[in-house]
Amino acid sequence: MRATVINAPYDIQVEEVPDAAVRKPTDVVLRVLRACICGSDLWPYRGEVATAPRPGQRIGHEFLGVVEEAGSEVTGFRPGDLAVAPFMYSDGLCDFCREGVQTSCVHGGGWGGFDHDGGQGEAVRVPYADGTLVKLPKDAASDDRVLAALLTLSDVMGTGHHAAVGAEVRAGGTVAVVGDGAVGLCGVLAAKRLGAEQIVILGRHTERTDIARSFGATHVVAQRGDEAVEAVRELTKGHGAHSVIEAVGTEQSMTTAVRITRPGGSIGYVGAPHGSGDGIDLRHLFDRNIALRGGLAPVRQYLPELLADVLSGAIDPSPVFDATLGLDRVADGYRAMNDRTALKVLLAL
Numbered sequence: 001m002r003a004t005v006i007n008a009p010y011d012i013q014v015e016e017v018p019d020a021a022v023r024k025p026t027d028v029v030l031r032v033l034r035a036c037i038c039g040s041d042l043w044p045y046r047g048e049v050a051t052a053p054r055p056g057q058r059i060g061h062e063f064l065g066v067v068e069e070a071g072s073e074v075t076g077f078r079p080g081d082l083a084v085a086p087f088m089y090s091d092g093l094c095d096f097c098r099e100g101v102q103t104s105c106v107h108g109g110g111w112g113g114f115d116h117d118g119g120q121g122e123a124v125r126v127p128y129a130d131g132t133l134v135k136l137p138k139d140a141a142s143d144d145r146v147l148a149a150l151l152t153l154s155d156v157m158g159t160g161h162h163a164a165v166g167a168e169v170r171a172g173g174t175v176a177v178v179g180d181g182a183v184g185l186c187g188v189l190a191a192k193r194l195g196a197e198q199i200v201i202l203g204r205h206t207e208r209t210d211i212a213r214s215f216g217a218t219h220v221v222a223q224r225g226d227e228a229v230e231a232v233r234e235l236t237k238g239h240g241a242h243s244v245i246e247a248v249g250t251e252q253s254m255t256t257a258v259r260i261t262r263p264g265g266s267i268g269y270v271g272a273p274h275g276s277g278d279g280i281d282l283r284h285l286f287d288r289n290i291a292l293r294g295g296l297a298p299v300r301q302y303l304p305e306l307l308a309d310v311l312s313g314a315i316d317p318s319p320v321f322d323a324t325l326g327l328d329r330v331a332d333g334y335r336a337m338n339d340r341t342a343l344k345v346l347l348a349l
């Protein structure tokens with residue numbers, strides 16, 4: 001089969017790799033229908049990772065598809081079922097899975113690398129299929145927009161929702177979102193879904209902030225640094241937001257998030273930390289009773305409730321995709337996202 005490999009920084013290729021196959025009785029093989037490129041895929045692409053990519057390294061962790069083969073112990077899926085995969089697999093049985101932290105599953109792990117198929121390929125062996133996958137209605141496969149919306153449940157929409165949960169977004173509250181990437185935009189949609197009244201997005205790219213407005217943002221702050229902090233305070237009676245979603249991960253974005261949170265408020269952070277965190281002013285948080293909560297999103301936990309809202313039409317995260325390419329052009333997709341000429345690239349197989 002053919003799949004995307006990252007042989008070295010900036011070297012993305014589609015190559016022949018061994019066919020995905022059932023190896024354990026709890027596996028299924030999923031034939032990929034849709035996949036996409038994540039902002040976090042750009043870290044190895046740019047070489048911004050502790051271990052540089054090596055030849056043959058597989059990549060991609062957001063995908064959905066059709067079950068082609070199911071192992072003998074798989075009870076929830078049969079060939080022909082349409083299913084979406086979260087960005088990590090998990091057994092669904094251990095203490096952490098039962099407590100809703102599937103990203104800490106004792107048997108769990110990530111896609112791609114050398115031991116697993118990557119999502120940006122023709123097929124994927126899915127370990128612990130019953131714990132990992134979520135079934136989708138088969139008729140969704142015939143609707144491109146619905147497939148795109150469902151694919152966001154693999155990562156970005158679930159991650160945006162996790163940030164909103166961490167930020168304790170509540171009905172009638174004020175929310176500020178730091179970051180206008182796909183996750184930040186999904187954070188806006190998640191905040192709106194949870195009933196936030198005022199939603200401020202910090203971002204300078206109008207094509208992105210326009211999506212944010214369509215997702216429910218009531219205000220756009222295009223300034224940066226101190227000016228952005230002032231602008232958010234002005235919009236919130238000088239107090240800051242009840243809930244702040246941090247969807248970037250740099251020290252600067254975290255500092256901004258801390259400074260625009262009002263006393264008693266909460267920060268939900270899902271931008272993977274790029275720095276040590278030494279720049280976070282704990283005294284500032286302490287004096288103002290500001291909570292900091294977030295991390296690697298257990299999207300598997302949120303998938304059923306978000307899926308219901310996508311299927312009912314209550315939310316439609318599909319506008320985060322602004323380009324669709326075939327697998328053959330995956331390298332163009334990486335280039336476009338790296339150059340910021342595309343927000344998020346969908347791969348249609």
Ligand SMILES: [Zn+2]
Nearest residue numbers: 091094097105
């Ligand atoms: Zn588990």
